[in-house]
Amino acid sequence: MDRRAFLAALASLPIWPAGEARAAAVEFAAVLPGRRLVFPRDHGAHPDFRHEWWYATGWLTLPDGSPLGFQSTFFRVRSGVGEGNPSAFAPRQLLLAHAALADPRLGRLRHDQRVARAGFGRAGFADERTGAWIGDWRFEQDGDRYRATVRAGDFAYDLTLAPDGPPLANGVGGFSAKAADPRHASYYYSRPQLAAGGTVTIAGRRQAVSGRAWLDHEWSSQPLPEGAQGWDWVGLNLDDGGALMAFRLRRPDGSPLWAAATERAPDGGARNLPAEAVAFEPLRSWRSPRSGIAWPVAWRLRAGARVFVLWPLFDDQELDSRRTTGAIYWEGAVRVTENGREVGRGYLEMTGYGERIRLG
Amino acid sequence: MRQAGRAMNLAPVFLGALARRRLATLFSFAAIVLGVALGMAVQAVHESALAEFGRSLRTLAGTADLQVLGPRGGFDEDLYAQLAARPEVADASPLVEIEARLAGHEETLPLFGVDVFALARVTPALLPQPAAGADRFAALADDAVFLSAAAQTALGVKVGDRLAVQSGTATQTVRVAGDLPGVDENRRLAVMDIAAVQARVARLGRLTRIDLRLAEGVSPAAARASLQALLPAGVQIEVPQAAEDQAARLSRAYRVNLNMLAAMALLTGGFLVFSAQALSVVRRRGEFAFLRAIGLSRRRLFAWLLGEGAVVGLAGGIAGAALGHGLAWAALALLGGDLGAGYFSGLRPPLRFDPLASAAFVALGVVAGIAGAWLPAREAATVAPAQALKAGDEAAIPGGRGHPRLGLAALLASLGAAALPPVTGLPLGGYLAVACLLAGSILLLPALAAGCARLLPRRGPAPARLAAARLGAAPGHAVVAAAGVLTSVALAAAMAIMVASFRDSVDAWLHQLLPADLYLRAGRAAGSGHLDAALQARIAAVPGVARVGFTRHETLRLAAGRAPLPLIARPVSADGRELPLVGGVLRAGDEPALWISEAVHDLYGWRPGQRVELPLAGRAVRLRVAGVWRDYVRQGGALMVDLADYRRLTGDLLANDAAIDLAADAAPLAVAAALRALAPPGALEVAHPAEIRAVSLRLFDRTFAVTYLLEAVAVVIGLAGVAASFAALAAARRREFGMLRHLGVSRRQIGWMLAEEGALAAGIGVAGGLVAGGAIGLVLIEVVNRQSFHWSMDLHVPWGSLAVFALALVALAALAAVLAGRQAMRQEAVLAVREDW
DSSP states (O other), X not given: OGGGHHHHHHTTOTTOOOOOOOOOSSOOOOOOTTOOOOTTGGGSOOTTSSEEEEEEXXXXXXXXXXEEEEEEEEEEEEOXXXXXXXXXXXXXXXEEEEEEEEETTTTEEEXXXXXXXXXXXXXXXXXXXXXXXXXXXXXXXXXXXXXXXXXXXXXEEEEXXXXXXXXXXXXXXXXXXXXXXXXXXXXXXXXXXXXXXXXXXXXXXXXXXXXXXXXXXXXXXXXXXXXXXEEEEEEEEETTSOEEEEEEEEOTTSOEEEEEEEEEOTTSOEEEEOGGGEEEEEEEEEEOTTTOOEEEXXXXXEETTEEEEEEESSSOOEEEETTTTSEEEEEEEEEEEETTEEEEEEEEEEOOSSSOOOOO | OHHHHHHHHHHHHHHHHHHHTHHHHHHHHHHHHHHHHHHHHHHHHHHHHHXXXXXXXXXXHTTOSEEEEOOTTOEETHHHHHHHTSTTEEEEEEEEEEEEEETTOSSEEEEEEEOXXXXXXXXXXXXXXXXXXXXXTTTTOTTEEEEOHHHHHHHTOOTTOEEEEEETTEEEEEEEEEEOTTSOTTOOOEEEEHHHHHHHTSOTTEESEEEEEEOTTOOXXXXXXXXXXXXXXXXXXXXXXXXHHHHHHHHXXXXXXXXXXXXXXXXXXXXXXXXXXXXXXXXXXXHHHHHHHTTOOHHHHHHHHHHHHHHHHHHHHHHHHHHHHXXXXXXXXXXXXXXXXXXXXXXXXXXXXXXXXXXXXXXXXXXXXXXXXXXXXXXXXXXXXXXXXXXXXXXXXXXXXXXXXXXHHHHHHHHHHHTSOOBTTBOHHHHHHHHHHHHHHHHHHHHHHHHHHHHSOSOSOHHHHHHHHHHHHOHHHHHHHHHHHHHHHHHHHHHHXXXXXXXXXXXXXXXXXXXXXXXXXSSOTTBSOOBOHHHHHHHHTSTTEEEEEEEEEEEEOOSTTSOOEEEEEEOOOTTOTTSOEESXXXXXXXXXXXXXXXXXXXXXXXXXXXXXXXXXXXXXXXXXXXXXEOOSSOTTOOEEEEHHHHHHHHOOOOBSEEEEEEOTTOOHHHHHHHHHTTSSTTTOEXXXXXXXXXXXXXXXXXXXXXXXXXXXXXXXXXXXXXXXXHHHHHHHTHHHHHHHHHTTOOHHHHHHHHHHHHHHHHHHHHHHHHHHHHHHHHHIIIIIIHHHHOOOOOOOOOHHHHHHHHHHHHHHHHHHHHHHHHHHHTSOHHHHHHTTO
């Protein structure tokens, strides 16, 4: 969905101010209603579209029982530049990766990122199954399992993510609308309730971990709808085996512009919730001492008949990537309670609380 | 306390003496100022240029631990994938570097094709910054070029303007899309996306450089050892400092040579201090004797006289250091960092103040002052007071006897010094030989003066006889005046002979290298312009063109740590008759012939007949050294092979230049116009060999402009020395003039006498200087130049100008002597004689 489009837009990045969309001479593939997702082909990349991402987040448990959040994201961007250039360096396809660990003992994110043009085996993506890599950072599918490998400056992880069922299509069979105008849409499916296992290395110490994770795979060619200041998104793994994905687009005054949700029952049955059935209500704000931005880190989320309260693992999960991407966002682990009882865990993403998020 | 009190009292006695003989002091001071200023300026300019060059290189190298560098034509880009995948390598940044030729601009611009994403992790200083409001893929766009501030200024363009970059002979239009905020303000540089440069300006599939950042814990030495095996022939792994070291090495000989000239000026300054002090000491003998008689110790007198020299030296040193910085500033502003010699082109370094070097140069001035005062001070201090208090003893002057044996020994030593091999690339033996020659000829000068005096005829008009008699009776006076002249004439004559030989040889060399009727080139040799096969065919087909010889320029990297070596491929016959060969030609052998320049002969130790391996097109090829040719352009050496061999070995069919022979009936102008019309305007340059020769010689003269200036100044100082000596002498000889007037000699006759004395003294100095200068010139040609720049030249003595110069100097010296003596002659004869009674 579009929440990540802003990040994908940043794939163009180092230090460039995000400008207005360029009237590209390139014809990007369009997202059309009625196309059904086809697996395994749709696990792979769709290089004709402008943006695409594989976005894994989740909760891990260290051997001593303490919790740890992780994020592993690969973006693919078709730049529209160099389409006719015969050079092997032609920057037609760019790859961007974000990796983070949310460690409550540190109280803020460990974070690193990479960006490269596809080619020379240095960076690339696979078409027939999930696979994206930049150097020795990889996210790939092996059989039905995923593997995320990251070696960053002050942390590393090597995780295997095993799904418990078929992909969960968001929207109408994977056609996920972002506005009333059907042109603003993406192809979008999620893999909730991934059983995570592997190792995490922090400060040179490698430890075995296990936990539950969430994967989003989404591709589109459309920019953010007009009038949207930013968005809020959650992906929640419930303890009873159920799952919930919900997002909303916000106007500058904070009022909702569009919203949607997908709910998976413990038995695997899925249903889509319309915009009016989804409501985000902020409960508590935390102001970042670095950026000065006030983030609503706790939420009451209504999805159909159910009402959840989301509470962060810790407040400071702000990710400042202004130096490279020009954007500040909040991407963090949250606990989920319902009627005062913890019912699950998930990830919350918030954008556009500082400057408006710009999309290409 | 008493000592200190006495010192205070003595200060006016001694230092006041400096003020009393203003003219002599002024010339000593001026000479020291000049020597120090020149040395300081050369030092400051070069330090600034080197520091700027190094800083800019470090910026451009970023945090790279190692750089993979290839020949000018680059290497296969797959090497990037191989190297980047190695566990030793943390990050690899591929680059395509090219000297871009811009339509409508004479100068080329270094253009870097970069992968901004890889750059960010290795060389962030090169990151382009699109103009505000630009498209977010602006840095990737294949028509976007990013210019450093200096490049924008130099080209007179700003963001949004368009530039035409020459590729081959076609032009590609690009748009200035932003700047390079991380690049030094003085560095001219352009950056584009690597894919755009490959596709539009350089060659697809080729890189020229890969910057490597090594994985943590991997040492550059270890990585170099393991990665070198992956590289094809001719591609080297260097530490980023290597280029800085190479530039410093290359320019060092030039810098040392200029510093030696400055040392000569300083030496002249020392001589002037010496002559001024020697004469002053003679005049003040009575004074010193009196001071000694009232209890001033010998040691203190000596110290005070040295102090006089030191004061002149210190003042000269400080003024010289200040002037030197001023000169350096002007030179940097006008000529750039290389004083017109082309080592650091593209740099506009700001002046740096180095307190340590400045202090050293001030100290050198003091040393020159003290050294000049040493002998006269010793002389004055050793004289017995009783003898000196007697009147009429002033004529005796130190140095009158000379040290002919020591002089001969110094001359002999110079022969040995000249035979020494270079020390770390510097001709130290040559400089030692120059010093020995100078010292020896000065030590022999009194003997020369005495010899001249004996040879002079004892006939003729009275003034001439008087002058000759004086030279015979008191040669010391003449020697002191002549020594300064000798030094400056020797220096000037040596430089004149060297420069004339050099210029003559370069001219002959140009004639031999440029035998064709027309020359055509597509941009600078290193640039993005070239002639492809189709264009070559069209050039050959132009009516009026009888024969075309194409030239291809390449550079090879033979070993890590060595500067890239230019390779010139052009038609060369088996006997090399087209080349300015030095020595014979060796024909034996089946391998293709390789012709090496003298610098390669000296630096790499290659000899004719030897088989050597060259990395051509990524593999090692054996060639046979067929002969050595003279090259006045590439001080680091150059190689030449026959074009047909080159094309067969590399498959590279492009060319950079063409030498065109015209048909007998062709009109050169019409053919030149037809050739230019083969490509878009400005893409092809067509020149007549006469123009090229003229431009080359103009460049040559510009390079030597600094030395011409030095020569002129040295001569002026030498003359000033004559004037100062005679002014001092004339004052001392008032009584003599008075006596002569009593005896009926007219004022006019005394004037003639003085003129002839001046001419004689200067003549002796000039004669000695010419002989010494000839010898020094030979040392400069055969030792200093050969060892510094590795080129030989044919001796060419500019007899005519040397003769005019010598005669003019003698005449000027005579004039100076007369003018200096006028003051003394104006006095009433009676008064002058009476004064002392």
